[in-house]
Amino acid sequence: MTPDRQERDRSATGGSPSLIERASRLSVAPMMDWTDRHCRMLHRQFSARALLYTEMVTAPALVRGGALHLLDHDAAEHPLALQLGGSEPEELAEAARLGHAAGYGEINLNVGCPSDRVQSGAFGAVLMRDPDLVARCVAAMIAASPAEVTVKCRIGVDDDAPEKVLPHFLETVAAAGVRRFAIHARKAWLQGLSPKENRDVPPLDYPLVVEMKRRYPGLHVSVNGGIGSLEAAEGFLRDGLDGVMIGRAAYHEPAAILAGADRRIFGDSHPEVTAEEAARAMIPYIADHVAAGGRAHSVTRHMLGLFAGRPGARAWRRHLSTAAARDGAGAEIVEEALALIPGALAAE
Incomplete structure (x- = not known):
């Protein structure tokens, strides 16, 4: 890494909420089996500014299993957020405490993953059916850790009417202290679709996410789901959203998505990395x-x-x-x- 980029990385390293919130203007989504520490190090070669996420780490693995190695990362990966999965408030609180102690400035709760493995643990997208439980979870996490607690969710599950359930979910969880949400603009179908199909089959409803930002201007809202270019990201930011989270496109074509991100999304004047x-x-x-x-x-x-x-x-x-x-x-x-x-x- 060049001295110039090392200086950029040092300036981007750290866990302050203000730094991470600025970084969330563009983020790479947490993706199981993909966004491990090696992937994050590659992505960081292109962008010193974008917010990166870990794969989802389950609270039981940390608290009951003692798998603290799952929190390992390099300082050069910052700005970096830890995503947790779980549904037990006290356990999530302890996991959040461990995450902050390991150096993470943001702890994100997964309320969007539709996999069978996650459903069997009563967390992930199934939690959208119980916003009061999510509120108790995040309240416990906030009380346990100085790191900012955020939520990544879907617009609804199964036969929900998203225009009704999503506002209620946001209001309930925001009342518990969460201010920043990343919303995957699709429902999760917990029955009948595989996790892979859940990433493509349910229709996207970007206007609903934009409407949530307009309805709740005090919340920091990022959109996720099916976004495949920086041009699209710039369009969502012009529409008033606070951030854009890109998943598979950033993984499969990191140069196309991330090489121009610091200049186009963050106003950085440094040359793009090839x-x-x-x-x-x-x-x-x-x-x-x-x-x-x-x-x-x-x-x-x-x-x-x-x-x-x-x-x-x-x-x-x-x-x-x-x-x-x-x-x-x-x-x-x-x-x-x-x-x-x-x-x-x-x-x-």
């Missing part, structure tokens, strides 16, 4: 990870979409995927793959 620069910035990180006993694949699997839409992208993906499976594979596989991208600058 996909080549980001790839090479990850080489020492991969080398350190492998030296510590990790596998190169754990990092490079998040880098497959770096050159999406460019000549050589398929060869890049193929080489990283196959080379990372070799015994003893290390950071050299990145330079090998870069050699397959036409126009990629040679390493200095």
Whole structure:
């Protein structure tokens, strides 16, 4: 990482609520099995300003299971928020306390995940049916930790009428002390649709999310769901929303989404980082990870979409995927793959 970018990262590091709220103007959604610490480090190469989220960490895993390693992260990942899953107020309060002690300045409660695994634990999107319980949970979390407590939710579940249930949900949870919400603009169908289908099949209702901001101007409202470009993000911000949360597009095409984010969304004048620069910035990180006993694949699997839409992208993906499976594979596989991208600058 260049000294210039190191300085930018230092300026973006920390957990103050004001910093994190500014960062939430554009955020990368928490995504299970995707937004781990290696993915976040890659995303941070492109944007020093966007807010990043952990994968969902369950409160029982932290409090009952003692899995504090799930909170591990690097200071360079900040501004960074921890997402928790759970439905027991005292347990969530302890998990929030642990999260703040680990250095997270925002603790987000998952009230949107529709997976069977989450439903069986009585948390995630199923909690939208019980806003009073969510209010008790966030009130306990707020009392236990100085970190800002936020909520990520859907617009409703199953046969709900979102225009009725969403305002009630927001009012109830806001009364307990939450001011910032990220709203996935789809219902969650808890019966009949898989988690994957729940990301695509229920129709999007962006106007409802915009209306919630107009109805509750004191709340900080971000929109999530199906957003695939910075142009779309800029449009939502012009419509009056406080933030935009992008998920799969930021993962599959990180250069397209994040390389221009600091300039276009945050007004940063620094030059954009290219996909080549980001790839090479990850080489020492991969080398350190492998030296510590990790596998190169754990990092490079998040880098497959770096050159999406460019000549050589398929060869890049193929080489990283196959080379990372070799015994003893290390950071050299990145330079090998870069050699397959036409126009990629040679390493200095």
